[in-house]
Amino acid sequence: MMTPGAMTFGRTSPTSLRVWERRLEPAADGSLTVPLRFRVVPGSWPDIELAGPDGTRADVAAVMYELRVLCDPGARGTLDIRVGRFDIGLVGRTLTTDLGVVEVPGSGPIEIGVFFDGDAAAVVVDGGEPLGLLALEDSSTTAVAPVTPNIAGFRTATRPPANGRVAIGGATEVLEAKIYGLREAETSLYRNAARASGAPGRPFWSEAGYIVSDASVAVVGGGPPALVPDCRTIVSPVRVIEEFVWRDTAYGDMTRVVDRSEMWRSVVEPGRFPTFTSSFRSIDAAFELALETFQRNSSDEFSLPGETGLWSAGYFQGPGLGFGSWKRDTSHIALRAGNLIDPQVARASLAHVGHAGFDNGSDGASLPAVAIWDHFLATGDESLIHDTWRWLAASASLLDERFDEGRGLVLAAQSTSNDLFDEPEAGGYALSTEIYSMETYRVLAAMGSLPAIGDPRAQRWSERATTMRRAILAQYWNSERGYFTSGPIGSESHKRGLWETSGSEAAVWGFLGAEAESCTESVLAGMRHVAMSQYGVVLFPYKDADNHFCHSVWYCWQAGFARAAARVGDASLVHQLIGQQARTAVLYKTFYEVTDARTGESWRWPGQLWHAAGFVSLVLFGLFGIRYDQDGMTFSPAVSPEFDGARIYGLRYRAAVLDIEIRGHGSRCETTFDGDRVEQVSTDCTGRHSVVLTMTM
Structure with missing residues (x-):
């Protein structure tokens, strides 16, 4: 990696090699512990805890490290850094190592950067030239356990310390301190995969910032390509910086990594899911990765207590601390091909969210019935309807309480895509939640009319669904813009022509019936004009807030656009949507919750199942144009x-x-x-x- 006096990262900036970070906080004696090896263990949901290493693959470590300390030593303050086998001392503005002394000019804060692995290190002061460090000799060994006579007397090298230490003396003030784990710029595994993959092959989709090809996904102008030697293998470096504490925001932000290897190999159970093949390994691998995300999210790897065999919404914090079962997520996963490809888990998951599962949005009463009806259409199994009918019918009562007779709509402060903030611009009637509420009344009427149910309320529910459908078509269509706005006539949204992606997706899904079909091509054209980025459809293109819903792509909300594109014969849009999401899935080897629409960088939580379901939907509902109903x-x-x-x-x-x-x-x-x-x-x-x-x- 490095030799004394020089840093050999090649052309790669060390900051681009960061794969995790820890903020360092002073102990009671003022010193800083510098963690180099540690484990992540489940805490009280949703918190994680950090524990000491156990010497297994569960340990979080790195092949190289970067320590950053910003401090003000004043005239005589001291700092003594001991990390790995390296020592650095600071007295006032004089920094000392075994190979030399650096006098730091000026006054005020000093930034010290230390880059090190097991054998070599360099220190950089205030962004200057690197100064090499000599490693301290360490010949210590540890006796093995003499379980049999023939290994008595054997010894092994002592494992390096799990922590370093920064001692602070005098008037030194530490303003900020962080330790980063770094990856190698290029590993032998990556080189082998490059040989196995061969040339990138035929291009599938390209934008200004990337190229998706048969055997690779390349980032234009930065970073190594993701390699796809076969449809069950992706080799791509970790491309996020893993965090272990909540960010200082009001939104519960953190970026987690579950699979820290640069190689993904499918563990999909043979025969559990359908198999997809095309002439592009990258696209097939993205589909296979989506199937694995279904499988792992219903295993005990990420399930919360009592939820094994149900869909967890995502990998979240890691093994033992998945996202858990949510009404919204479960329903959308089921609708987005989950009922077709994973029907047994779909059944169990949908049965669960009727009486349990997290629910924190405006749409909790507006989704499960729609997904359960879709499950019946996909499987022909009425039993889930029978088993859940009591609480399904109760969901209509909850919607009745919010129904505005004058508007013909239900009160809905938030879109189905959003559980963070109200959307006053929609006037209290967010489009997507209106459509799913309308569809809930419609499918309850259909289920109530089944001979085995025979509920006399079915006629009233059917009438209310018709009322809502007519109100939505009349009040949300903006003829000047050529699409449905996020709020109805009279709202700021309608006046300004505001697009919200989950609402527009629901509008072209097919729920609004034949009367809305003539609008489909116009809506898709509007999407391209106001919401399409090179990485996907922007969720709230009109908002400029600093949170994970704004300036972002959430891939789950693209399934309906693929369905609509298939109905109107827009093969180019289906192709584009598949290429955009395949790019992100293959580069990151998972389905992260958020992708920045400006940079393409993904972050927050890995293994998000509704995004994986969204990709499967692009293929099944878009490419293959699959639709199913009672006929x-x-x-x-x-x-x-x-x-x-x-x-x-x-x-x-x-x-x-x-x-x-x-x-x-x-x-x-x-x-x-x-x-x-x-x-x-x-x-x-x-x-x-x-x-x-x-x-x-």
Whole structure:
């Protein structure tokens, strides 16, 4: 890494190699402990705790470190730094090492940077030239446990100390101190993967800042590409700085890393999920990564007590401290292909959120019924409706309490995408929550009309759904802008033409019926104009606040746009949405909660399941154009030339298993079922079958 007097990071800035950081706080005696190896363990949700290392892969460590200390020693204050095998002393403005002395000119604060690994180190003062350090000799060994006579007397090298120390003396004031773990600029693993991957191959999608190709995702102008040697492997350096304490904000911010290796290898159970293949390894790997995210989020790895076998919303803080079960997240995951690809876990999860699960938004009563009806349509299993009918019907009562007869809408201060702040610009009637509330009344009417339910309230619910649908179409459409605004006529949102992505997505999902179909192409054009960034659709493009909802892309809210694009034959938009999210998933080897729409940097929480479900939806609902209702499953694919030959194997639909193949490209489709031309796959189909979608322009 380094030799005395020189830093050999190559062309890579050391700051770009940071993978974790710890802020250092003074102990009672004023000294600073410098953690070099430690573990993250679950605390009281949502907190984590930090413990000493145990010498296993669970330890957080680094191959190199960067210590930063900003201090003001005054005239005679002292600082003594001992990290690893290196010592540095500061008296007043004189810094001393074994290889020399540095006189720091001027007065006031001094910034000391120490870069070190096990064998070499350098110190930098106020951004000057590096000064090499000599390592102290360390020949200590430890006796092994003599469990058998033939190893008696064996000794091993002593493990390096888990902590360093900074002693502070005199009038020295430490203004800030941090330790960073650094990665290698390039590892042998990465070089081997580069040889295995070969050339990037055919480009799939590119923007100004990146190129998604068959075997790589490259960042234009910075950072090593993510490599995809095969569809079950991604090699990409850690690209975030892991944090272990909450940021000093009001929003509960922290960026976590669960899988600290630069290599991801799929652990998806054979046969559990459908398999997707295309001619692009990067796209296939992103899909496989999404399936793994489904699997891990329902395992005991991240489940909270009593929630094993249910969808956790994400990996959150790490093993033993996942995000838990949420009404909103579970419902959106189910709608976004979860009911199709993971029906058993979907059933258990949806049953759970009726009486439990976290709920902190305006949409808690507006989502589970919609997702449970979709589960019935995807699986043909009515039992979940029967088991949950009591509280499903009660959700209508909760909506009734918020129903505004004059408006024909329910009171909803927040969009379904937002649980942080009210949106007064929407006038108290946020579009997305209105649409899901309307759809709740509609599906409750449909479920109440099932022979086994026979609820007399079904007619009233149907009438209310119709009232709300008409009110939404009449009050939210902005003809000047050509899309639905986040608030109705009379609101600031409608006057200013404000776009909110989860509301616009819901508006083109299909919930608003045939009357809204004529608006679809206009809404998609509006999205491209006011909300599209090179990394995806911006959630609140009109807001300029400093929080994780603003200036951000949340990929889960793009599924509906892919569905709509498929219906109107916009293959280029489906292609773009898949390319944008594949870029982010492959680079980071996970589905982070937030992606900055300006820089493309992802942060906050890894393994977010609704984003993984969003990517699966782009493929199933956009590329393959899958739709299903009480009559059966239909296909309206929107296929760019890059997806000619794409296949889905083993997709479960009710009692059938479908192998689906795309032939050609375009947006006109002839569907054959076991060689016979059909309009749809019937709901009573059983067994395994071949579906071929033959495309024409």
